[in-house]
Amino acid sequence: MHILIVEDELPTAEDIMQMVKKILNKDITFIHIENTVDNALAYLREKPIDVLLLDLNLNARDGFQILKEVATKSFHTIVISGNLDRAVEAFEYGVLDFIAKPHTEERLKIAFNRIGSNHAADGHALKYLSVKKGDEIQIIPVENVRFFKAANIYVELHLSNGHIEVYDKLLKRLTALLPNRYCRIHKSYIVDTEQIEKIQIQGGGLYHVILKSGDCLPVSRQMISVLKERLNL
Numbered sequence: 001m002h003i004l005i006v007e008d009e010l011p012t013a014e015d016i017m018q019m020v021k022k023i024l025n026k027d028i029t030f031i032h033i034e035n036t037v038d039n040a041l042a043y044l045r046e047k048p049i050d051v052l053l054l055d056l057n058l059n060a061r062d063g064f065q066i067l068k069e070v071a072t073k074s075f076h077t078i079v080i081s082g083n084l085d086r087a088v089e090a091f092e093y094g095v096l097d098f099i100a101k102p103h104t105e106e107r108l109k110i111a112f113n114r115i116g117s118n119h120a121a122d123g124h125a126l127k128y129l130s131v132k133k134g135d136e137i138q139i140i141p142v143e144n145v146r147f148f149k150a151a152n153i154y155v156e157l158h159l160s161n162g163h164i165e166v167y168d169k170l171l172k173r174l175t176a177l178l179p180n181r182y183c184r185i186h187k188s189y190i191v192d193t194e195q196i197e198k199i200q201i202q203g204g205g206l207y208h209v210i211l212k213s214g215d216c217l218p219v220s221r222q223m224i225s226v227l228k229e230r231l232n233l
Helices: 010-027 037-046 064-070 084-092 105-113 221-230
Strands: 002-006 030-034 051-054 076-081 097-100 128-133 136-141 145-151 154-159 164-167 182-186 189-192 196-202 206-211 216-219
Touching (some): 002 010, 002 037, 010 030, 037 064, 051 064, 064 076, 064 084, 076 084, 084 097, 182 216, 182 221, 189 216
Parallel strands (some): 002 030, 002 051, 051 076, 076 097
16 A cells, blocks of 8 residues: 655654554555645655545645645545544545544544445545546536446446546445445446435346436346345335
8 A cells, every 4th residue: 555644744744654554564565755735746646646644734835735636536535634624625525534633543543444435434425526627627516426337447427417427536445435325236336325216126137226317227136135225125
């Protein structure tokens, strides 16, 4: 796992680094520290990472500038900040977790355990998806997505207006950010269970869901019992 810590106070950054090394142990392949907005953005343009640990106050500059610019990237972001009043905003833009300063090893461990979770923790879920469009970033409300479909290392957002946008995150990473009502019904599909009209059983043990939008999507055999339980069927 490649980790980037962005923190302007070196003792704090080094303390976080030692805690992360202890928590992840052999799972770390590389860990790096940057202390300014510009240096962090330059690093992120050149180096692929798995997790960003981000402070929001960086030498009097707003760390949210980094968060908004990298919201389209495939890695997870964990904010470590004393700016508690910005926690809700951070979750809405897709951070995995928000740790209030002073941080602790136990709290960091909880945050890393959330990677790979089936849904957003503690009711904190993203409301907006950031999609790179040329040199601009388009913000798409999650509620405007009919369903999510895996497309290699990306995710297709099938929107209510009929358009399809590409989101730069793996499907399994997206599940950790979405509200609990979203369910991965198949290796390639995530849907909002509140938008399911009915489950359709076809020959050969095949299952599909029909959404209120009229979309017909496959359900894996492994997920059909889970889905029926979620829908109280």
